[in-house]
Amino acid sequence: EPEVTQTPSHQVTQMGQEVILRCVPISNHLYFYWYRQILGQKVEFLVSFYNNEISEKSEIFDDQFSVERPDGSNFTLKIRSTKLEDSAMYFCASSGSGGAGDTQYFGPGTRLTVL
Amino acid sequence: GDSVTQMEGPVTLSEEAFLTINCTYTATGYPSLFWYVQYPGEGLQLLLKATKADDKGSNKGFEATYRKETTSFHLEKGSVQVSDSAVYFCALSDRATGGGNKLTFGTGTQLKVEL
Numbered sequence: 001e002p003e004v005t006q007t008p009s010h011q012v013t014q015m016g017q018e019v020i021l022r023c024v025p026i027s028n029h030l031y032f033y034w035y036r037q038i039l040g041q042k043v044e045f046l047v048s049f050y051n052n053e054i055s056e057k058s059e060i061f062d063d064q065f066s067v068e069r070p071d072g073s074n075f076t077l078k079i080r081s082t083k084l085e086d087s088a089m090y091f092c093a094s095s096g097s098g099g100a101g102d103t104q105y106f107g108p109g110t111r112l113t114v115l
Numbered sequence: 116g117d118s119v120t121q122m123e124g125p126v127t128l129s130e131e132a133f134l135t136i137n138c139t140y141t142a143t144g145y146p147s148l149f150w151y152v153q154y155p156g157e158g159l160q161l162l163l164k165a166t167k168a169d170d171k172g173s174n175k176g177f178e179a180t181y182r183k184e185t186t187s188f189h190l191e192k193g194s195v196q197v198s199d200s201a202v203y204f205c206a207l208s209d210r211a212t213g214g215g216n217k218l219t220f221g222t223g224t225q226l227k228v229e230l
Binding site for chain 2: 006044050058099109
């Protein structure tokens with residue numbers, strides 16, 4: 001069964017450094033998402049991406065964040081200058097049609113630790 | 116804005132006990148409702164969903180009915196197993212923007228099933 005994959009599974013970085021989190025969505029999906037979960041808190045939407053552009057973003061997704069689909073298979077989240085409060089589990093997801101009832105398929109997550 | 120409220124965990128049950136995890140929501144429109152499950156060390160997996168009022172989603176013995184009058188989507192299972200131990204997330208999607216559907220999650224409820 002097709003699945004979403006994410007690398008790395010755990011990333012440790014120093015405050016102020018740039019990090020890139022990588023995701024490979026399901027191959028025939030067209031809609032891509034990033035969510036994050038700070039330890040003990042809710043899973044929060046960051047951004048959705050379709051047709052090579054951001055379609056919606058939350059207030060969390062400020063100028064320090066960017067997303068890119070550099071080729072036909074990868075989808076990346078970049079944090080330009082990490083802060084302590086960026087420490088969280090980051091989940092990538094993809095879906096086929098983008099409708100309100102469409103199922104999003106999630107990857108296993110990348111745990112980001114900012115020191 | 117949209118929000119989802121779940122019962123606090125952890126919930127500890129004996130094998131074969133009846134499970135209910137309460138979920139209520141607030142949304143401006145007519146959302147689609149989802150239950151996702153996260154097993155230890157894994158990503159979020161869709162458990163079941165319902166896209167309109169009075170729909171019942173079901174999977175692996177779990178059920179939830181979309182109740183518009185009480186704005187609820189409670190998860191139930193008649194007889195839990197140790198293998199059901201996981202974190203369960205209720206979520207909604209209120210509308211599709213044309214570029215995908217943002218999911219709004221509850222805080223998650225940890226279920227532990229003991230022999």
